Amino acid sequence: MxxxxxxxxxxxxxxxxxxxxxxxxxxxxxxxxxxxxxxxxxxxxxxxxxxxxxxxxxxxxxxxxxxxxxxxxxxxxxxxxxxxxxxxxxxxxxxxxxxxxxxxxxxxxxxxxxxxxxxxxxxxxxxxxxxxxxxxxVIPGLPAMLVRYLAPRFDRLESAQVAFVMQDDKAPSPETLIELKTQWKQYQPLVFKQGTWQLAEQMVEFDFTESFGTKPCMACYLDELESLPKEIASLREVGFYIGALASNWFMRWVARPITSLIPTRSLGFRRLSARLLSWGIRFNPPPYLMMIMVEGRGWCNGESVFMRLRLSHPSSYxxxxxxxxxxxxxxxxxxxxxxxxxxxxxxxxxxMLSDLQRLGVKVEIETVASH
Ligand SMILES: NC(=O)c1ccc[n+]([C@@H]2O[C@H](COP(=O)([O-])OP(=O)(O)OC[C@H]3O[C@@H](n4cnc5c(N)ncnc54)[C@H](OP(=O)(O)O)[C@@H]3O)[C@@H](O)[C@H]2O)c1
Missing domain, CATH: 3.40.50.720 (NAD(P)-binding Rossmann-like Domain)
Incomplete structure (x- = not known):
């Protein structure tokens, strides 16, 4: 063959x-x-x-x-x-x-x-x-899979929250940035709570270890999450959250002020803005790291259990x-x-998880049980 x-x-x-x-x-x-x-x-x-x-x-x-x-x-x-x-x-x-x-x-x-x-x-x-x-x-791609990975490790998984943060100094092309910005405008801050998908009321803090510390994160609905509450009947809360992306002196003091003045109606101007922002990403300070984690809460053998699975790597690409x-x-x-x-x-x-680990993605899992 x-x-x-x-x-x-x-x-x-x-x-x-x-x-x-x-x-x-x-x-x-x-x-x-x-x-x-x-x-x-x-x-x-x-x-x-x-x-x-x-x-x-x-x-x-x-x-x-x-x-x-x-x-x-x-x-x-x-x-x-x-x-x-x-x-x-x-x-x-x-x-x-x-x-x-x-x-x-x-x-x-x-x-x-x-x-x-x-x-x-x-x-x-x-x-x-x-x-x-x-x-x-990764985003989309991994969040629903990570929740499915956790579910059988609980007798009853009640809450699963996925959070993501990244910092890179390698910029996507201006066209890729324009596409991301266009899609970003369609994102809805929905989470599943009390039996329905609803607007998230507030940011939620997640602990991204000493690399990024604790960061407030914004809810972001992904289609792949939709089927989880039907599939995992015990699930009462599920959501996906993104931590604020890095900024740097160039972005704060040069790129953003200039791009805020550039009209966005014409493609030519949008390209100019995207080129400036793409160029600005190279000034991002370390650490260069992408981290995605899922935090599960539920029950195992009559005990209340918290489980956290973190995936990380120096390059988001x-x-x-x-x-x-x-x-x-x-x-x-x-x-x-x-x-x-x-x-x-x-x-x-x-x-999938074992292949990601074999390919070089760091996978860490921690479990805390309490009576
Ligand atoms: N799901 C996720 O987790 C995730 C993570 C990162 C990136 N992404 C997405 O993945 C895609 C690639 O990202 P990237 O950062 O790798 O992009 P990139 O470095 O900007 O590269 C884009 C590639 O697409 C080619 N291209 C652009 N327009 C094209 C066209 N009309 N026809 C054929 N080829 C074209 C470019 O080559 P030419 O310019 O020579 O055509 C280049 O090879 C983007 O949509 C990005 O948003 C998704």
Missing amino acids: SRPHIIILGGSGNTGRMIAELLLQQADVDLTLAGRRLAKVQAVADELRQKHENRQISAIQVDAGDLAGLEKAFARADFVVVSSSTIEHTRFVAEAALKAGIGYFDHQPTSRDKIATLKSLKTRIIEAGCCFITEGG FVTAASSVACLLQYLSQDIPPGLWYQADAVDDER
């Missing part, structure tokens, strides 16, 4: 190139790296070819906004990993994948438009026998790549059937 051939759209990006490297290390696959600028994907492909001589690794120029180009690029692939900030082109990418009869995975920000587009194609995805996995990566690859390894071993899935629903949580 020939090796699976995976095409990575955005193969020259911060995350895409790490996914490529990890995939070559962890799976017997061939790769095509795709992006609009051929020289960039070509340079990454050349570097990878030197380290992985026995694999087919190529580069191709393709724009996610060009349906015919996507169809041509996907014709010789078995699977597409969408690692590009191209949510606006989800329909083209998904249609081209369906036409080629290949699988699909994205780790883009959570997006109502993206999810709606993919759901509108669900019947065709199933009829074609394809496996489409969306909402991959690495954890996004590692989570994506850990999910793809389950797809490649045929453990994820055809259909449309969220990463958090598709994966086996025990295997």
